[in-house]
Amino acid sequence: MADRYAEILVVDLLGGIGDLIMLLPAIHGLARRHPTARLRVLTHEPGAELVRVDPAVAEVRTPRHGRPGAERAAVVEALAARRPDLAVTTTRYDGIPDLLLDSGARCVTDLWRRPPPDEPVGARYLRLLHAEGLLTRADLTARPRVRLPASARAAGEGDVDRLVAAARRATAPPVVLVTAAGMAVKRWPDGSWRALAGRLAAAGHPVLTVGADDDPPGVPLPPGDLPTLAGQIAAVARRGGVVVGPDTGPVRLAAAAGATTVGLFGPTDARRYGVGGLDLQGLPQCPHRRPTAITEQPCWWEARCPLDATGPACMADLGVTLVTDAVRAATRRPSLVWQVPAG
Template sequence: MQAMAVESPNRLLICLRYGIGDLVMELPALRGLRSRLPKAHLTALGAAPAVALLEGDPDFDAVIPAQRFGFQHWGHRGTAAARERLGEWLIAGAFDQVLDASHAVVGVREVISAAAIPVLNTESSFETNEEPLEGRGVRSIWRSAVQAWGLAETGSHPEPNLHISEAVCQSARHFCYQRGLGDRVAVGIAPIASTELKRWPLEQLGKVVRWLTGEQGRPILVFSAPGEEKVARELLAQAVLPGRAEFVPPFHLQQTAALIACCGAFLSNDTGLMHIAAAMDVPTVAVFGPTSQRVYLPAGTVAVSSGSECSHRVTDRFGPSPCLLQNRCLIGRESCISAVSVEQVTAALERVLCHSFEPQQSSQFSRGGA
């Protein structure tokens, strides 16, 4: 693998992975880079909303969303004006090197390629039979960064951690206190997903909600995302006692992370919020469908899946499965996530809920401190 071209660069541009979960998984490598280059100016270029997680993070000197230049999504090549704005910004930035341009939005990648700046792309590889299963994605990214960026070898790889300010933590606690959740253990639920194929059916999730709010007597926080508020509200309506279920609107991602940290447990599809919950040390149950837990399951997270082997599921690298690329199941009429039973999920939650969870203290909102 190619090594860092500039041994002690003064100004580095780091192209972040696109999705929320992918960004969280690469955090240990990014923090290792800061430790290796404590005096360098590190600029992180990513995409909203994921890049918002790094705003105010002391390990980065600048955090820039690609949308600032006019690039709207991962496959967007951008207008001529957007490409010109980015090109001028790259010149003004006087970067010694660009790391992982291959992770950038397509148009950003093309503009960087045309600029006279050395580029280093890392390649993540998976060990076929590596154990434990949880955290393989993080370990893969870490190993690649150790080799390509010259990071210090450690006996074990670090885990992702988020820096959330005390002000944001206080705001999250106030949100819960206003809803009578100050001294109770709420279960956070994220019914959202980037595609229907990754969403556990609301009918089945609703049965879990009724079990939690009824038989278990647990209050719940239902998290939403931009454009998916209706899904969250439909789930809320299925609670046994409406007063035990609260809607969490699409806040800034750091506010969402702080609210997740207020939960005693978290239930999610394979989404960015699953990775945030794990990074905030919240015991999590994740329902998997067409994506592979061999790649994306965070450490300390309990995975639930149909258990069926699918030749289309990608298990040895990052990236979408053929099903996700075509936005349809290539084997049956509905996604494999529909085969996950209510009993599987409640059994996994019981394993998590059998512990006594205390309300999070401010110092616990951020693994690594704020």
């Protein structure tokens, strides 16, 4: 750890909120180990909202438009604005690693190399950066955490207070359902969400929702930016509540804000992409799942399941009773490592 850097550039242009959240422990580790460095992050909106309020990050840059080539142009602009001493990227397309290497900075350009199928993505990032001498062993167990301003926490408390107070027969902690997913292949069936919401409400849980549904199965959290949502979820967590949803950004945000989560995993392998709460794997023995090459799965881009023409068989395999039991276990004992029952 003898090297010290004055300018660090971290590039994450994979496109998803969850992708950036998995990188947060590495960002925070670099900031801790190089406290005098000016650390910049180049990423997409809306994830950029989270690092703009993060005291570890000096500057946040985003692509100027959504047309092809925007990400490469944003890297060129970032390098022209300030040449980094150290550049770290999760992004491998469009010649971005070569741009960073040509800048003369020390670079880590392949955080995806030779991943074991059962090592979480974020943990892999930390292990590779540790191998490069950029982090210490103490950093290897870090988990994603969002840094929120007091205003976001206070607003979240107010929002959740009002919703819980308005709930009928609320005798149990609130549960937030994240019903949407950016990719159709990750979505749990609508009927399953409604059945789950009904069971939770009958058990006295205020049921809140996150998503763009026209007819949500619960009471929607007030809309806002990502720090606002994180503040709301932190308020749910302080009441012993749980967040349920598929492998998607808001569920990762919930865990990073301190909530216990029940993750619904189908096409992605929970060993590698798990959120770290109670991660349930649908159809564990699916022959088409590729933990280290998910974009090559036949179902990935168009949600065409080779096993079921009506929708992703792995998501349908997660039964309502299984998920309900996981939520109840999590609300009773949030620190419990819950095991899926045999059979």
